[in-house]
Amino acid sequence: MILEEPCHPLRLVERAVPEPGPGELLLRVRACGVCRTDVHVRDGEVRGRRLPIVPGHQIVATVEGAGAGTTTASGTRVGVPWLGWTCGQCRFCLQGRENLCVRARFTGLDIDGGFAEWTVADERFCFPLPDGYGDLDVAPLLCAGLIGHRALRMTGAAQRLGLYGFGAAAHIVAQTARHEGRRVFAFTRADDLAAQRFALELGCAWAGDALAPGPEPLDAAIIFAPAGELVPAALRALDRGGVVVCAGIHMSDIPAFPYEILWEERSVRSVANLTRADGRDFLELAPQVPVRTRVTTFALEQAEDALDAIRAGGLEGAAVLVP
Numbered sequence: 001m002i003l004e005e006p007c008h009p010l011r012l013v014e015r016a017v018p019e020p021g022p023g024e025l026l027l028r029v030r031a032c033g034v035c036r037t038d039v040h041v042r043d044g045e046v047r048g049r050r051l052p053i054v055p056g057h058q059i060v061a062t063v064e065g066a067g068a069g070t071t072t073a074s075g076t077r078v079g080v081p082w083l084g085w086t087c088g089q090c091r092f093c094l095q096g097r098e099n100l101c102v103r104a105r106f107t108g109l110d111i112d113g114g115f116a117e118w119t120v121a122d123e124r125f126c127f128p129l130p131d132g133y134g135d136l137d138v139a140p141l142l143c144a145g146l147i148g149h150r151a152l153r154m155t156g157a158a159q160r161l162g163l164y165g166f167g168a169a170a171h172i173v174a175q176t177a178r179h180e181g182r183r184v185f186a187f188t189r190a191d192d193l194a195a196q197r198f199a200l201e202l203g204c205a206w207a208g209d210a211l212a213p214g215p216e217p218l219d220a221a222i223i224f225a226p227a228g229e230l231v232p233a234a235l236r237a238l239d240r241g242g243v244v245v246c247a248g249i250h251m252s253d254i255p256a257f258p259y260e261i262l263w264e265e266r267s268v269r270s271v272a273n274l275t276r277a278d279g280r281d282f283l284e285l286a287p288q289v290p291v292r293t294r295v296t297t298f299a300l301e302q303a304e305d306a307l308d309a310i311r312a313g314g315l316e317g318a319a320v321l322v323p
């Protein structure tokens with residue numbers, strides 16, 4: 001499924017099986033998670049270096065071939081995340097902050113991704129996947145899980161955690177946060193009773209309207225929904241010293257707000273991409289929790305339907321394409 005032009009539907013095309021170059025693995029795709037970022041790419045809100053592009057950056061695949069210099073055995077199951085390549089030489093790479101690499105290339109944006117039967121990926125950016133997860137269940141860990149985990153780390157030791165938008169990422173973070181002994185509050189659209197019920201099922205202490213303060217002040221909030229008005233809403237829900245972490249790649253404009261709600265050392269920050277260390281940490285932690293994902297599957301050629309479902313909201317857990 002290729003994106004030829006932003007704001008136009010993805011199109012099903014037949015292509016030859018790609019050839020892995022040096023350092024690359026040839027992968028047969030078993031499943032590929034669909035992320036809100038894929039919606040932003042499709043809708044032209046996030047733009048990469050080339051078109052057409054095959055979207056998809058939560059790829060579960062088996063190795064079926066390899067280019068020169070690789071060591072992964074044929075038949076190994078691997079996961080391919082959003083971070084597809086980094087330069088290793090810029091000031092960020094040298095500081096262990098490869099998520100901010102100035103020359104980074106991202107899977108499904110700059111490099112063909114997993115909305116396909118076959119793909120190739122740089123071996124150095126593929127993760128081994130934990131046993132005990134099926135191909136469909138493990139797919140959402142690769143972005144919803146990873147980015148959510150990086151965002152959770154940005155909240156430090158916050159005990160009272162608010163999650164704004166209860167989709168693919170929040171349903172995973174809620175589980176790891178509970179595992180770490182935190183109390184989790186789910187903030188959704190006021191009338192989204194299904195999401196609120198789902199959040200309570202996953203151990204959240206409370207679920208309710210995102211635009212109103214919760215039952216008690218929060219130490220941290222993570223915003224997954226791409227709605228700028230949630231930033232002042234989350235600031236208003238914070239206790240002094242708290243942090244609002246914006247975990248999405250794109251958000252509508254943040255409305256002006258009074259300084260008073262930032263005062264007392266509250267802060268607002270974003271979280272961008274992932275490092276390979278984040279991936280290793282999270283994929284080790286997930287089976288210990290154990291994180292259980294809720295997925296809705298779509299056939300590869302239904303990629304547009306999956307994107308529509310995420311755009312509309314109301315999907316319980318994560319969407320996964322199956323080729």
Ligand SMILES: [Zn+2]
Nearest residue numbers: 087090093101
């Ligand atoms: Zn770099």
Ligand SMILES: [Zn+2]
Nearest residue numbers: 035037143144
């Ligand atoms: Zn993603």
